[in-house]
Amino acid sequence: MKGSTFVRWGRTSCDGTKSSLVYTGFMTGPTHTARGSGSNYLCLSSNPQTKSFPADWNTAPGHLYGIGWELTGIDRSKSSNHVDDKDVPCAVCLTKGKTSLMIPGRTSCYAGWTHEYTGFLVSVRTESGFASTEYVCADADPESQGSTNYNQGIISFVEVRCGSIPCSKYRNKTKLSCVVCSK
Structure with missing residues (x-):
C-alpha cells in the first residue's frame, strides 16, 4: 500500500x-x-526485537526514556485528566494519501487535505532548563499507558508568547491546538 506514516501521539x-x-x-x-x-x-x-552487539562496541551510550504526561495547571474536572502523571502511548499510522503534515495553531485542515486527528501541541517544559525536544501534536482525547510515570521524560502543553508572534492573531499565554492532515 502506498502512502506515508505519521505518529498519533497519546x-x-x-x-x-x-x-x-x-x-x-x-x-x-x-x-x-x-x-x-x-x-x-x-x-x-x-x-521489541533485539540484536546482540559485539563486545568491542561498548561505548558511552545515549539514553532513551519513557515519556509521561505532565499536565499541571489544568482543570481536574475535565475527562482528559486521567492521563496526568502516566506514560504516553503512541500509534504509527499509514495514511492512504501521499504525505502527512502537522499544522500547529489550527484545528482543521486546509482545503484539499484530509483530517487525521486534532490535538494540542506538546514538548518538554521550558522551565526544565535542560533538554530541548521537538514539538509534537498529542491527541485531544489522550489515553495513558501503564499506571506510573517515573518522570524520566515529560511533556507539557505549549503556549504562545507574543512578540515576534503577532498578538493580533495569537493571544499571549494561550495553549496551542494542532491538527494532523494527509493528502
Whole structure:
C-alpha cells in the first residue's frame, strides 16, 4: 500500500477509515533533566526485537526514556485528566494519501487535505532548563499507558508568547491546538 506514516501521539489506534495501524508503542525520548543523546521523540514498539552487539562496541551510550504526561495547571474536572502523571502511548499510522503534515495553531485542515486527528501541541517544559525536544501534536482525547510515570521524560502543553508572534492573531499565554492532515 502506498502512502506515508505519521505518529498519533497519546493514542493506541488510528482512524480506520483514513489510516491503518502499523504498530503501537510507547512515547520515548530524552530525559528532561539531562543534556546529550537525541532530542526527538520516538514511538518505541510494544513488541521489541533485539540484536546482540559485539563486545568491542561498548561505548558511552545515549539514553532513551519513557515519556509521561505532565499536565499541571489544568482543570481536574475535565475527562482528559486521567492521563496526568502516566506514560504516553503512541500509534504509527499509514495514511492512504501521499504525505502527512502537522499544522500547529489550527484545528482543521486546509482545503484539499484530509483530517487525521486534532490535538494540542506538546514538548518538554521550558522551565526544565535542560533538554530541548521537538514539538509534537498529542491527541485531544489522550489515553495513558501503564499506571506510573517515573518522570524520566515529560511533556507539557505549549503556549504562545507574543512578540515576534503577532498578538493580533495569537493571544499571549494561550495553549496551542494542532491538527494532523494527509493528502
